[in-house]
Amino acid sequence: MKIILQKYIPEASLNLVINLLDTYPHKLKIVNQRQTKHGDFRLTKGGKYQITVNNNLNQYQFLLTLIHEIAHLATHMNYKRVQPHGKEWKKTFQHLMLPFLNPEIFPIEVLPHLAKYLKNPKASTDSDVNLALALKQYSEKSDKSFIFEIPLGENFIFKNRIFRKGNKRRTRYECLEINTKKLYLFNQNAEVDLAENK
Incomplete structure (x- = not known):
């Protein structure tokens, strides 16, 4: 071991x-x-x-x-x-x-x-x-960002779905899934990929 x-x-x-x-x-x-x-x-x-x-x-x-x-x-x-x-x-x-x-x-x-x-x-x-x-900072470099690093209103990709970052509720961010228009709460440290905003 x-x-x-x-x-x-x-x-x-x-x-x-x-x-x-x-x-x-x-x-x-x-x-x-x-x-x-x-x-x-x-x-x-x-x-x-x-x-x-x-x-x-x-x-x-x-x-x-x-x-x-x-x-x-x-x-x-x-x-x-x-x-x-x-x-x-x-x-x-x-x-x-x-x-x-x-x-x-x-x-x-x-x-x-x-x-x-x-x-x-x-x-x-x-x-x-x-x-x-x-x-x-001690991990291999990645293209991913924490949600709290993404500007309000910007789109991001999580599990092949596109979301738009919304307002913070205590420790989580309210994010809109673009396709379904449903709201989801994301931990502020969730790692996501940036998406092209449309």
């Missing part, structure tokens, strides 16, 4: 991660990109623990996602049935992440955003705009 993980996480984090894998044994699967999540934790039908993490994440996103999911496993082992991202998970995630808040592991530009996010972690790191932007 150590040899495989070397490709996906910062080298300075490797021994810490191996210790966590030994403490919380499970089957780790590195899978192809999923649109709706970076990773997940589940108890399989055979009663085994399994964690999956997307293979397209940069090394910092991968590490953060892996610890996020190990926190679910640890929470399940310690508390059994609790809310998936409730206070028990938050406390566990914060505790597991502390040794990783280190400039040898995460870049200096990411650390303040990561520390702020960890004060009250949410179900997805993408819900924190500043952290998502700080992490994105």
Whole structure:
């Protein structure tokens, strides 16, 4: 596992991660990109623990996602049935992440955003705009944009459908699907392709 993980996480984090894998044994699967999540934790039908993490994440996103999911496993082992991202998970995630808040592991530009996010972690790191932007700069360059970067009234493409960006409602944007004239709410950090405006 150590040899495989070397490709996906910062080298300075490797021994810490191996210790966590030994403490919380499970089957780790590195899978192809999923649109709706970076990773997940589940108890399989055979009663085994399994964690999956997307293979397209940069090394910092991968590490953060892996610890996020190990926190679910640890929470399940310690508390059994609790809310998936409730206070028990938050406390566990914060505790597991502390040794990783280190400039040898995460870049200096990411650390303040990561520390702020960890004060009250949410179900997805993408819900924190500043952290998502700080992490994105270490990904391979992409033509995609975050919705919050697109000007109001501009068209964009998501899952082969054309939308027009509308007003912000708290943390999401109201967007009109051009063909159906239906309104959809998009997370401000959803990644989309720009479209020609007509």
